[in-house]
Amino acid sequence: MPRLRVARRTSPPSMALRVEAFILPLLVVFAIYAFLLEAWHVSVVKAVEIIGMQLASGDSLRRVFMASMPIFFPALGLVIAFRAGVWNIGAEGQLLLGMIGATWVALFANLGVLTIPAMVLLAMLLGALWALIPGLLRGLLGVNEVLTTLMLNYAAAYLLNYLVEEPWRDPHGYGFIKTREFPGRAEIGLTGIILLATILTVAVVVVARYMRIGFYMQVLGSGFKAATYAGASPLHLIVASMLMSGALAGVGGMIVVSGITGMLMEAGRMSPGYGYTAIIAAWLAGLNPIGVILSSLFLGLLVESGFALQSSLGLNVGATMLLEGLLLLAAAAYRFMEEYEVRVEP
Amino acid sequence: MRDAVNTSRIAVEFIEVTKKYPGVVANNRVSFKVYEGEIHGLLGENGAGKTTLMKILYGLEHPDEGYIKIYGRIAGHRSPRDALREGIVMVQQYPSLIDRLTVEENILLELLGAGIKLGRERLREALRRIGEEYGLKLRPRAYGWQLSMGEKQRVELAKAILLNARILILDEPTTILSPVEVESLFRFVRRVSEKGVTVLFITHRLREALEVCDRITILRRGVVVGTVESSEATPARLVEMMFGSTPPQELKAPSTGRPGGVVLKAHRIWVRGDQGAWAVRDVSLTLRSGEIMGIVGVSGNGQRELAEALAGLRRVERGFIEVDGARFSRGYNPRIALNLGVSYIPEDRIGVGIARGLSVAENTVLRDLWWNKFVRRGIISWGRVREHASRIISSYGVKAPGLDVPVESLSGGNIQRLIVAREIERNPRILVAHNPTSGLDVSAANKIRRMLVEMSLKGTGIILFSDDLDEVLSLSSRVAVMYAGRLLGPLERGEINSRRLGYAMASGVL
Amino acid sequence: MNAEAMSSLLSYMLIYATPIMLAALGETLAEKSGILNLGIEGIMAVGASTGFAVSVALNSPMAGLVAAMLSGLALGVLHELLVDKVRINQIVSGLAIAIAGAGLADVVGSGYVGVSGKSLGYRVNIGILSRSPLTSWLNGHSIITYLGIILAFIIWAALRMSSYGLFLKATGENPYAAKAAGVNIYRVRLLATGIGGLLAGLAGSYLSLVVYSGWFDNMTAGRGWLALGVVILGAWNAIGVLLASLFVGYMMALPYVAGKLGIHVNANLLQSIPYIAVVVALAAAYMLGGEHRLGAPSYLGRSLD
Structure with missing residues (x-):
């Protein structure tokens, strides 16, 4: 009987093979997904049409872009953390804290033209602080950061819900659980977002590629001992990577309140899991900060299409999450195909 | 019987x-x-x-x-x-x-x-x-x-x-x-x-x-x-049967320059091994600039732990280390060691000596970005790094298909060359070298040995841990033996021969 | 605190602890074999929605329960295959299952939101327990709760005394030594992760078939992640896991009796308590011991080469 044998590649794969390794898992994932859609009596042709429609008009393109930004900023931060081997799964919570920070500035501080910058800064600060907790626990005590960051996602959601339900609730909200609508000075426009994205992308590229700290974070990612030998402090690197990724996740939250909703509502209505989608964006981009631009736009398209599919074809938005999970597997399978070869032995 | x-x-x-x-x-x-x-x-x-x-x-x-x-x-x-x-x-x-x-x-x-x-x-x-x-x-x-x-x-x-x-x-x-x-x-x-x-x-x-x-x-x-x-x-x-009955090999080190002042000192240090047991027990040593001090012993007698302690990678539990007059009973770490001019060629080259996920070029500066040589105003100059890397690769004969390939794809010998080159190129005041030539062919090994001698002539103090008795004998001006975590000696020139060292390695008695 | 409030607090504790206990016991088995399954949250959700959907469709909660367990088993097995055959990083594969599972659960359950279903029933009534307020909280729960507690003791004993337990532990501690001793380590990992998934699926169906008798989005609300924390807090020991899940269950029960206890704080703040408590407890546990001392299997999370 022929057997499949998996072995580590002895030589680095060629470019053609890498492209193949990238495309193949994606094709498999889309095939599985298409099969599932048909199984749920959703026409794949129609679904593709609807996804295509998202790209058809300026208005819908704008929506896709807006949906991708709360994925993009956290993903940018996760690239830093994941390269350092720090498993920050808490972008969602850090993003919610960013919303809280930005909302506070928008509602309670009258800073005129400085409102937007102040919102960004406070969002970054709160996001970073929320990430600092698991960072310190990991760095000082070795507490597994996967679980602590996840726990704090839930804690953040409840904290945010409390704020919109009680102290920050709009008394004239007709029973809706939400804050007042933001004043005009607190609403970021497309230009502002693009500017912010450009600045932060450049900053991340510079830090990751051209600064000591980024270099040593990558060393840490390839081994604790090597980082120590190189003269770096793993504690500092872990904490720094957490702070950076937390701050960038916070920016994602700021974009949501300031650019999309213009007010704060309950966590479930503010984020369809941007922070989790960001994990997938980071992986799909191969932990490359520039690649994250593309992967976020792609995922933004899927998220927007998901809403459209729900309203037009009655497909639950959960289907988008399902697809995201499969995409994460595809991204991981790419790594496998890069590193291993599968041979058929008679 | x-x-x-x-x-x-x-x-x-x-x-x-x-x-x-x-x-x-x-x-x-x-x-x-x-x-x-x-x-x-x-x-x-x-x-x-x-x-x-x-x-x-x-x-x-x-x-x-x-x-x-x-x-x-x-x-x-x-x-x-x-x-x-x-x-x-x-x-x-x-x-x-x-x-x-x-x-x-x-x-x-x-x-x-x-x-x-x-x-x-x-x-x-x-x-x-x-x-x-x-x-x-x-x-x-x-x-x-x-x-x-x-x-x-x-x-x-x-x-x-x-x-x-x-x-x-x-x-x-x-x-x-x-x-x-x-x-x-x-x-x-x-x-x-x-x-x-x-x-x-x-x-x-x-x-x-x-x-x-x-x-x-x-x-x-x-x-x-x-x-x-x-x-x-x-x-x-x-002993004669173990080491041969040929006339005992004398020390044939080239006359190293005049040994200068003390650059590195360990005073009654105790260091633990990975299992938590004492691996280095009450060791004291003094290294002068311009000398090569050999440390031999059957592997596993505490050499790795001593080397790591001297390079700042392992905590010294008791006693102190003095580098260039600065005394550390605690708080000594690889960064401080590097700043004080201590280079270290580790025994475990894959696990410690390189960052596995990084490229060849990046690994040639793994420990060198702390200074301004490659970093201007906080920005790494990759151009300079690549220049440095390609010079190292050609002058130390590192065989690599390119500067940007993952360092892991190199052979063990080439990784070793890269590490040795990186640590020597820094012009350290002190070099702690652990089996620097292991896994290399004879000519490459000899080349590295010559470099060590040249460095010592220029004033670097070198501690050479080696399993190769001949190597130590041919390079060192003093030799100590490690046995069960303790340091015996060092013996000075004139007292050293292969038979005596062999006996000490096997018996713990110098 | 009056006896009645205390009794209802403890009763709620058992209800909240049950799904966490089941999932955590299953995950303990998987982790003992060396496989970290971060997908528990998603598997639980799939179990909950599948269980409810099948229960309604076949008008049989028992069939729903079985379907939930089977779906959990399938996802557990999938994780093991992705990890051991496709060699995907355990964290990534687990996260993918968690995310995809949550999505799948929503899709499967989308037609059932607001539908009220039959409850599983099988409540255990032991007359003696109900007589005293000291023990009455122990009485009247679903049989699943009691089975979970018994299961903890069975797993504890099996790990300590049986040769299967020995094979399982050896696989997670040193798969190569286990292999040398003739253990089929891949089969052990497959079984352990599969059973772990099965129990997570069961835990999910407890929510949809016993507690809520219905389905709504985000029903699991992080219970799967809490279960993963509980495995650590319980120091990878079945009895420890039982106690840790009771601790978390207690924390989750607090908001629901807060009113009776005279505490009037926003429910959201109260509901965040278990998550914060687990973070604090994890910090304390690591401060006391560190992962290895706590009992993390040596090969946990590492891929076999």
């Missing part, structure tokens, strides 16, 4: 056993006999081929030529499991139990693997009996992680009894034991031999070999030098 030895029955016979590895002949036509019930010592320095030979007997390695007879029958076993069927059991130098299983469970697991089914109750009973009969103190319910190395070894010995070993191989069993434990191990060994078990005792320690073995076979560079009866052997004779 003791009564236990039954000279009329040959338990093991090696016949013209040859084993070659690329570049080395580990065993060259090895032949000798071991009697039933004998405690047979296998003596030789590092790399003499003792362990390879025993691995062949245990089925872990297969001879290229020759064969082994067990009780007169040609042994056909190809794996440890087959070996077990022949009654051959080997106790490794560092016995490894599964930490989170109890002693009982560890034993049960291996017995099951050997096809022996025993209930827990019966096992406990058996262990009690073995404990009494052979004087092995055991704690069947303790977990692996709670045991000292000595206790783990006792578990392995008890296991050997339960597996009905006829031929018991002990690989350097005393390196992990305290003196008291050594005594009880010897009692155990004598006891099992009285029951007809044949013991092969690998060691590099003369006193022990003479004390416990009936006969001793000496290996040198893979060849049997001879087999002697312990009662007729003397330490001097054994």
